[in-house]
Amino acid sequence: MTSQKKTKRNRSTxxxxxxxxxxxxxxxxxxxxxxxxxxDGLTLFGPLEPGKPYGIRYGVVGTADGIDYLRxxxxxxxxxxGNPDETARPSYPGFEAAFGIPWKPPAxxxxxxxxxxxxxxxxxxxxxxxxxxxxxxxxxxxLNVHRSEDATVDxxxxxxxxEVYRNCRPQSSVDSESRVDSTGGLTKLDVKEAAKGQSxxxxxxxxxxxxxxxxxxxxxxxxxxxxxxxHQVVSQIVKESTIAFRDVLxxxxxxxxxxxxxxxxxxxxxxxxxxxxxxxxxxxxSGMRPGVCYLGLVFKHVDQAAEPNxxxxxxxxxxxxxxxxVFKGHNGxxxxxxxxxxxIDRKAAADLVLxxxxxxxxxxxxxxxxxxxxxxxxxxxxxxEWSGFVDAAGSNTNxxxxxxxxxxxLKLYRPGKHPVLRGTAIPIDDHxxxxxxxxxxxxxxxxxxxxTPNPLSIKICRGAAEVTTVLSDVLGLTKLNYNAxxxxxxxxxxxxFADAVGxxxxxxxxxxxxxxxxxxxxxx
Amino acid sequence: xxxxxxxDNAFATWLTLRLTREGYRVWCDVxxxxxxxxxxxxxEAAIRLRTRRFIFVTSRIxxxxxxALKELAVAEGVARxxxxxxxxxxxxxxxxxxxxxxxxxxxxxxxDFANGWATGLxxxxxxxxxxxxxxxxxxxxxCVASWWNTNRLNHxxxxxxxETLWTNWFPLRKPPSRMWVWRIxxxxxxxxxxxxxxxxxxxxxLSFADGEALLGHPGSPTGMKGKSFPFSLRSYPPPWAxxxxxxxxxxxxxxxxxxxxxxxxxxGLPLYELSSRRRSLWFPGRALNGDMVAFNGVDGRRSRxxxxxxxxxxxxxxxxxKRYWHFGLEAIPILYPTPALSMKTHVVFxxxxxxxxxxxxxxxRARRSQCKAWWNDKWRDMTLAAVTWLANxxxxxxxxxxxxxxxxxxxxxxCGRSPVSYQDISVRESPDxxxxxxxxxxxxxxxxxTESIDSAVPSADSD
Numbered sequence: 001m002t003s004q005k006k007t008k009r010n011r012s013t014x015x016x017x018x019x020x021x022x023x024x025x026x027x028x029x030x031x032x033x034x035x036x037x038x039x040d041g042l043t044l045f046g047p048l049e050p051g052k053p054y055g056i057r058y059g060v061v062g063t064a065d066g067i068d069y070l071r072x073x074x075x076x077x078x079x080x081x082g083n084p085d086e087t088a089r090p091s092y093p094g095f096e097a098a099f100g101i102p103w104k105p106p107a108x109x110x111x112x113x114x115x116x117x118x119x120x121x122x123x124x125x126x127x128x129x130x131x132x133x134x135x136x137x138x139x140x141x142x143l144n145v146h147r148s149e150d151a152t153v154d155x156x157x158x159x160x161x162x163e164v165y166r167n168c169r170p171q172s173s174v175d176s177e178s179r180v181d182s183t184g185g186l187t188k189l190d191v192k193e194a195a196k197g198q199s200x201x202x203x204x205x206x207x208x209x210x211x212x213x214x215x216x217x218x219x220x221x222x223x224x225x226x227x228x229x230x231h232q233v234v235s236q237i238v239k240e241s242t243i244a245f246r247d248v249l250x251x252x253x254x255x256x257x258x259x260x261x262x263x264x265x266x267x268x269x270x271x272x273x274x275x276x277x278x279x280x281x282x283x284x285x286s287g288m289r290p291g292v293c294y295l296g297l298v299f300k301h302v303d304q305a306a307e308p309n310x311x312x313x314x315x316x317x318x319x320x321x322x323x324x325x326v327f328k329g330h331n332g333x334x335x336x337x338x339x340x341x342x343x344i345d346r347k348a349a350a351d352l353v354l355x356x357x358x359x360x361x362x363x364x365x366x367x368x369x370x371x372x373x374x375x376x377x378x379x380x381x382x383x384x385e386w387s388g389f390v391d392a393a394g395s396n397t398n399x400x401x402x403x404x405x406x407x408x409x410l411k412l413y414r415p416g417k418h419p420v421l422r423g424t425a426i427p428i429d430d431h432x433x434x435x436x437x438x439x440x441x442x443x444x445x446x447x448x449x450x451x452t453p454n455p456l457s458i459k460i461c462r463g464a465a466e467v468t469t470v471l472s473d474v475l476g477l478t479k480l481n482y483n484a485x486x487x488x489x490x491x492x493x494x495x496x497f498a499d500a501v502g503x504x505x506x507x508x509x510x511x512x513x514x515x516x517x518x519x520x521x522x523x524x
Numbered sequence: 525x526x527x528x529x530x531x532d533n534a535f536a537t538w539l540t541l542r543l544t545r546e547g548y549r550v551w552c553d554v555x556x557x558x559x560x561x562x563x564x565x566x567x568e569a570a571i572r573l574r575t576r577r578f579i580f581v582t583s584r585i586x587x588x589x590x591x592a593l594k595e596l597a598v599a600e601g602v603a604r605x606x607x608x609x610x611x612x613x614x615x616x617x618x619x620x621x622x623x624x625x626x627x628x629x630x631x632x633x634x635x636d637f638a639n640g641w642a643t644g645l646x647x648x649x650x651x652x653x654x655x656x657x658x659x660x661x662x663x664x665x666x667c668v669a670s671w672w673n674t675n676r677l678n679h680x681x682x683x684x685x686x687e688t689l690w691t692n693w694f695p696l697r698k699p700p701s702r703m704w705v706w707r708i709x710x711x712x713x714x715x716x717x718x719x720x721x722x723x724x725x726x727x728x729x730l731s732f733a734d735g736e737a738l739l740g741h742p743g744s745p746t747g748m749k750g751k752s753f754p755f756s757l758r759s760y761p762p763p764w765a766x767x768x769x770x771x772x773x774x775x776x777x778x779x780x781x782x783x784x785x786x787x788x789x790x791x792g793l794p795l796y797e798l799s800s801r802r803r804s805l806w807f808p809g810r811a812l813n814g815d816m817v818a819f820n821g822v823d824g825r826r827s828r829x830x831x832x833x834x835x836x837x838x839x840x841x842x843x844x845x846k847r848y849w850h851f852g853l854e855a856i857p858i859l860y861p862t863p864a865l866s867m868k869t870h871v872v873f874x875x876x877x878x879x880x881x882x883x884x885x886x887x888x889r890a891r892r893s894q895c896k897a898w899w900n901d902k903w904r905d906m907t908l909a910a911v912t913w914l915a916n917x918x919x920x921x922x923x924x925x926x927x928x929x930x931x932x933x934x935x936x937x938x939c940g941r942s943p944v945s946y947q948d949i950s951v952r953e954s955p956d957x958x959x960x961x962x963x964x965x966x967x968x969x970x971x972x973x974t975e976s977i978d979s980a981v982p983s984a985d986s987d
Contacts, residue, residue: 017861017940019689021682031545031665036677044541044668078640084534087678087952091534096642409856409866411692412940413904415822416948420689420900421682426940428861442678445952451895452903 019412022423022435022468024443025476025488027283030100034286036443037487038479039090039268041283042098048322051280055102057152058274059109061141062159062240063118067110069244070159074105077271082264088446092267099275099282108153111141115161122167123174124182131168132213133182135223146233154278155234158224162241162248162256168220186210216508217303222500226507229515229522234277242266265486272485277521281322282485285476288320291371293360294477295352296494298326299342299379300502301335309333312506313344315352316520317359318493322480324520327355328505342379349388357397359517369394374465374473375401376494386462400463402470404495407457410434419447422488423475427467431460435471437478438490448487456491483524497524525552526595527581535617535637536581541668542645547659548652551575555671571598576657578602578611579648582634583618587626600628610655615644678950687945690822690937692907693864696780697932700732700925703755703772705765706746718745720926721782723775728767730775733926757859777857780865783923783931784855791914796852796872796880804870806852807831807910809877819912821905829902829909832877835894848874849894851906865933867907871895911935 026034029041029048060070082091095103118137124130142156167174184206216223221237228235241248243266245259259266272282298314311334317325329352334342344352353373360370373393375381381401393399412420422439438453440446447453458474460467477492489496501523505515527536533554540552551570571578578599586592596612603611614625614634625634635651637644661667706729708714714724719740720733734752735744744750753765757776760769767775781802788795788805795803812832821827831851838844852870857863873881873890881887915921915935922930 017691017938019940019942021942021944033665033669035669035673040672040676043538044672045545045665080535080641093538094640094642096640097538097645100642409858409868411869411903413690413692413822413900414945415687415690416946417899417901418946418948418951420942421944421946424689424942432860440946440951442681442946442950443676445678445681445950447951450892451898452900 017426017428019420019424019426020468021421022425022472022475024423025472025479026286027479028286029283037090038272038283038485039092040443042272042485043090043093046098046100047275047280047282048284049281051099051101051275051278052154053101055104056274056278057108057154058103058157058278059111059142059145059153059155060107060157060159061111061113061138062157063115063161064112065115066159066161066240067112069240069247070107070157070238071105073243073270074103077267078104081267088444088448089262089264090268092264092271095271098271099280101275101280103271103274107157109145109149111145113137113141118161119163120180121182122164123178123180125174125179126183126210126213127172127218128213128216129182129210130174131218131220131223132209132216134164134168135220135227138224139227142228142233142235143231146231155236155274156228158235158237159243160220160237160239162239164220165239168218170218172218183210188214217503217506219503219507222503222507225523226504229504229518232518232522234521236270236273236277238270243270268485269483273483273524276482282482284322285320285480288476289372290320291368292320292473293356293370293373294318294473294492294494295356295373295375296492296498297352297375297377297379298498298502298505299334299377300499300506301342302331302506307333309335309337311335311342312502313342313348313352314501314505315356316494316497316501317356318477318480318520319360319363320476321363322482323363324480324493325359325517326501326515326520326523327352327359327517328515329355340379343382344385344388346384346388346391349385350392351388353389353392353399355517357392369396371397372465373397373399374470375399376404376474376492377401378405378495378498379403381461389462398463398465400465400470401461402474403457403459403461404474404492405457406491407434407455410455410457411452412436412455413452419449419453425468425471426455427471430467433458433467433471435474437475437488437492441487444487482521500524525550525579525581526586526592526599527552528583528586528589528592529553531585532581532583532617535641538641539579539581539615539645541672543648544661545664545668546649547661547664548657549661567595568598571595572602575599575602575611577613577652577655580612580614580629582614582616582620582625582629584620587620587624593626593628596626596628610651613648613651615648617644681946681950682944683946684943685945686941686943688822688939689942690904690939692867692869693858693862693938694867694911694933694935695938696863696865696923697920697934698929699757699776699863699931700755700929702732702752703761703775704731704734704750704752705729705767706735706744706750707748707766708746709748712746714746715739720924721779721786723778725767725771725775728771730767730772730779731926732779732929737927757863773859776859776863779925780857780923780931781855783925784865787914787921787923796870798854798870799884802854804852804854804868804872806850806870806872807913808850808874809848817909817913819905819909821908827905827909829905831906831910831913834877845875847890847894848877849890850874850877851910853907853910862938864938867911867937869903869907908935908937 024036026036027038027041028034029045031045033045035041060067077095079094084091121133138158186207241256245255245257248256250256276282296316300312302310302312312331313329313334315327330348334344357369361367380403389399414420418440420436420439422441424436425433427433434455435458436453436455438449474492477494478488480493481489504523525536525540536552537554540550540555543550580596599612614629614632615637616634617637635644635647708727708729718738720737722729722731729746735750736742738745753762761767761772793805793811796806797803809832816828816830818828834846834848837847850872852872854868856866856868858866871891873887912935920932920934924930
């Protein structure tokens with residue numbers, strides 16, 4: 001009664017687990033020198049491409065305290081930070097010593113926002129309104145300067161009190177003592193009706209504003225990024241307690257967060273992110289095969305859409321050079337209804353790949369298309385998507401579709417006390433392998449993580465590639481996150497930010513299908 | 525370069541490598557870039573005969589360190605003999621005031637690195653260039669990379685000696701050769717439960733047990749006539765069975781789940797409902813009588829592990845309370861590359877050894893604080909001990925799926941030989957700090973919360 005597809009796998013009946021160790025990826029820096037840890041490379045050789053000689057031009061927006069905290073942190077970031085005896089946390093040598101360009105106060109623009117007003121807004125009773133109005137305060141402060149001033153800046157630092165972080169995320173709630181009624185008694189239903197124009201009774205400014213607020217995700221970070229994207233403003237959001245943990249105190253008088261052990265990490269992260277967002281390229285993967293292009297697929301269910309299956313699709317393209325670009329695809333009924341499962345149609349799939357190949361050719365000196373195109377996704381791929389990818393790739397590009405998920409059901413235990421080495425992998429067959437991107441790192445002589453590490457499950461769903469090559473590439477892609485500066489992430493950069501990018505693209509009605517391909521730095 | 529060893533090693537290493545990168549040939553006792561060993565045999569001769577510039581790293585430490593001061597004295601002599609004013613280049617790296625600099629250098633103008641290494645380096649390079657100090661190192665950068673990658677990546681801790689790695693996959697043997705299927709009529713009311721595991725998919729009921737075994741008397745569980753078909757996880761069911769292969773696989777998984785839960789209940793262990801709606805068995809105090817559980821360790825020797833324990837915590841009110849922890853196992857059936865049960869570890873917390881703390885957030889916080897120093901060996905051994913306890917000393921656990929058939933789970937998990945290994949002694953432990961990472965500051969995702977603060981202060985531990 002059922003016609004079932006033939007499986008292409010050669011499945012052996014007996015389990016044969018043969019762990020291997022994938023060699024750690026090295027990164028390339030200035031002077032064409034390579035090493036494993038980006039912090040070592042920057043300290044010894046400086047970034048791959050020198051930044052702008054004038055250094056980093058930045059603006060800062062925050063409360064008076066926030067601006068002051070950033071000023072102080074930046075003064076501190078000129079100097080070395082860290083304990084040289086801590087192998088696990090490489091010391092930070094000071095910004096200019098690592099990046100070869102200055103980044104010194106004062107900021108080109110310091111825009112103060114009223115702390116009392118911000119405090120009021122982040123305690124609004126309605127969560128949509130709360131986030132919308134808090135974002136507005138920062139957004140307007142930045143855009144006023146952005147529109148009127150001649151002197152542009154490379155990036156804006158958005159310094160937020162920790163209260164913004166606490167109150168302006170999807171699950172946040174405000175305690176009743178602090179709550180400020182902001183809806184003037186309007187119910188959600190009133191707002192919805194006002195939005196549809198079905199009720200002139202509430203067609204006030206407030207109801208219009210509320211209706212707009214309801215169009216956006218309840219997430220300060222993603223909403224602000226989405227709104228700034230339209231104006232191509234690059235930003236770095238940072239909590240006050242991150243840059244001034246000694247000054248931001250809990251009611252008991254102790255630091256809200258004691259970050260004394262990770263001060264150098266914070267310096268490395270923020271300095272690298274600032275250098276990258278200001279247009280510098282800190283490093284790239286060393287010895288990568290030429291002509292390779294990686295595409296991370298992004299899906300996000302559009303909650304505000306009328307159709308229940310409406311979803312946004314996008315792709316993040318990464319080259320071995322570290323260049324990252326985000327393309328938005330077509331919104332459509334891509335959501336299958338099963339959590340985390342999305343499928344696009346043939347046309348949308350082809351469209352994403354066409355955009356990627358065009359961008360690749362634009363960056364390639366000879367204008368050639370990529371030799372290899374690896375498409376990474378957390379979801380499976382179906383026939384229709386695959387056909388679309390292959391249609392678009394043509395005969396010059398070998399397309400491979402890879403599903404990558406964190407695997408919670410497999411542990412690998414060593415005989416000793418400490419976990420397996422990062423880079424340990426178990427190829428199961430020609431299509432499936434497990435890779436430990438977290439584990440003991442010899443350079444750091446420790447395992448940065450909790451309990452025991454989980455592997456990634458990496459499955460070549462379509463196309464032809466050596467499983468060990470794919471595993472090795474994924475290990476390399478855990479080292480291309482310029483929004484931080486650490487030995488390696490747990491996830492490849494193609495997927496690490498997939499959720500955030502998806503949320504930004506759907507954070508609100510900012511983009512009605514009109515987002516130009518933009519550098520990745522706008523999204524992180 | 526003379527400096528306080530070990531206190532100023534990090535700076536001296538950095539400066540040595542940066543100068544090397546620029547083409548200078550630098551000798552420093554922490555970075556022996558070339559021929560260093562011969563050189564260090566007679567440091568005085570080296571300073572006298574082979575040195576163009578003597579860099580003295582001035583800090584609060586080096587200013588009083590006999591070794592460094594002795595080298596400085598030699599350099600001072602050489603400078604006098606050569607009549608070379610700028611032979612000694614003092615550089616200042618901390619807040620030691622100029623007027624406290626060692627007498628031998630306080631008349632010299634120290635270059636200031638204390639306000640940023642980059643500014644100091646720029647001044648130093650300018651000074652060296654102005655004095656036409658030669659740069660014989662033609663491949664300085666690659667020399668630095670090669671030294672660093674040889675000496676600082678700690679690759680030597682990875683030994684090319686194989687070691688066995690243990691998974692948490694416990695293989696299953698002897699799946700039954702046939703599976704039963706019954707059609708379910710539209711208006712049928714099925715019994716709440718059966719005597720053996722079943723799985724309902726669309727309008728079919730699947731089981732490895734026949735109707736009589738399921739009901740305890742002759743009959744059909746659905747009222748319709750049942751059929752049995754050859755069961756296989758690798759090949760398709762016959763078309764007349766009416767079910768798809770993926771449905772058969774799901775049925776196998778669901779049946780294995782039920783057998784695991786039945787095993788727990790048969791051994792007197794409670795089940796804890798997880799946020800995923802799945803359930804984990806766990807070891808309450810009464811199950812173990814406070815005893816440790818014996819098992820065969822990975823080294824082949826008999827070992828013992830506690831599967832429950834408690835921590836005494838002091839509340840902010842001053843009250844002393846016990847918080848019990850209990851090891852738990854959730855079995856997740858996997859089919860590929862081989863049928864097995866994956867043992868997922870959990871820890872359940874109680875106040876009295878019996879009743880789980882109701883609040884999932886509280887459980888999560890307790891796990892963060894209790895398990896922060898539980899590493900590879902502890903999770904591995906607790907898993908092996910728990911499976912051994914469940915097997916009651918046998919080599920296999922029988923998971924009955926029908927009166928005549930049990931699927932057998934081995935107490936030894938699937939292992940693999942890794943081509944490399946390392947010694948624990950090579951690891952620098954920093955349990956608390958290693959787990960504290962500065963999060964991506966831009967990260968507003970809900971699940972990436974920083975460490976929850978457990979207000980209770982641990983005062984004593986007891987396993």
